[in-house]
Amino acid sequence: AGSMGDSGTASRVFATFLTRMQEKKAPVFVFATANNVRRLPPELLRKGRFDEVFFLDLPTHGERIKILEVHLRERGYTMLSQRFNLGAVASATEGFVGAELQALVNDAMFPAFRDHRRELETKDLLNAAAEMVPLSASHQEHIEQLRTMVLNGQARNASDDRNALSASLKTGDNSAL
Structure with missing residues (x-):
């Protein structure tokens, strides 16, 4: 101690x-x-x-969807089930913890902003997920x-x-x- x-x-x-x-x-x-x-x-x-x-x-598939919903709502996104395929994003983020999902949402927003403030899309979230290696992989x-x-x-x-x-x-x- x-x-x-x-x-x-x-x-x-x-x-x-x-x-x-x-x-x-x-x-x-x-x-x-x-x-x-x-x-x-x-x-x-x-x-x-x-x-x-x-x-x-580690969050389950359903828990990852809920975590993603929280972070997307915090950034002003509504009608999430119509706007995003969060099931696909949750599948692509197996092994991610909540903080990594939060970082993923943040990282996914950059390309949308760079492309003259277009709306965030599922592909942005999937691309950000593909670029991240969760700590669960190394631990x-x-x-x-x-x-x-x-x-x-x-x-x-x-x-x-x-x-x-x-x-x-x-x-x-x-x-x-």
């Missing part, structure tokens, strides 16, 4: 945090996020401190380790589509996601 050069400050803060969690007198709900839960100290994860570890997998092993934690009962699946995780682990195919 300490880092080099902090004179033990991180260790003291961590110890205080653990003590407060252990000695709480009233019900308290603590929620935290971590990019790599395996690097957290075991004393933090024991029951009575953090009672559950949840795994939120596939890490993601598989986290998914295995769910199967081993070390974490709970927080996805709406609980079957997609099992299918991807059994086949090694992420297309269900």
